Amino acid sequence: MPADNSHLIVAAARRRSTATRRRAVSALRRMDATGTTITFETVAREAGVSRSWLYNQPDLRAEIERLRARHRVPATRQVPDRQRASDTSLLRRLEAATKRNQQLETENRELREALALALGERRTADLPHRHRDTPRNKSSAVIGPC
Incomplete structure (x- = not known):
């Protein structure tokens, strides 16, 4: 009867899975830190994993969607160079x-x-006319400090 080596196969699969996850997380952090556009395609390419694998990892999928939404810039029309104002x-x-x-x-x-x-x-x-102080009509008495 052949020896049961299934535990070796399971251990190798676990190592492969751990390494794949580590590459994906590392690629995601690196892309976020450098401001690279984050999509499932770009993360898969950077990490060397498949997009379907990323979609099947709930935590990585949620993080990619969160970062993709955070980095999303509203589409704006690019102004042609000839229409841009010069520094002068x-x-x-x-x-x-x-x-x-x-x-x-x-x-x-x-x-x-x-x-x-x-x-x-x-x-x-x-003001009533008789109390008006003007150059011609000065009040006669000035009361000083008490």
Whole structure:
């Protein structure tokens, strides 16, 4: 009767499975760290495993889906090179915006001052005529500190 070597076959299969899982996890971590696009295809290629094996590993499948969703960038239309603004153009636009901002700040300051003067004049106009202090009509008595 031949010797029962099945335990050796089982042990070899376990080693192979452990090594495969280690390669997949290592590839996944490396790809995540470098910002490589993570899909089942790219992980399978990087780890040297099959996509179907990855799909059948619930924890790895969940991690790939999580990282794929995190790294997913919304599709944006690429702007053709001839339509992109040059650095010089962007600098000029920034300078123009800065100049306009300074003009608006000056205008706001002048408007605040004009408003303060107008409100002061209105307040003075609303005072009874006999109590108004003007250069021509100074109050006669000044009361000092008590």
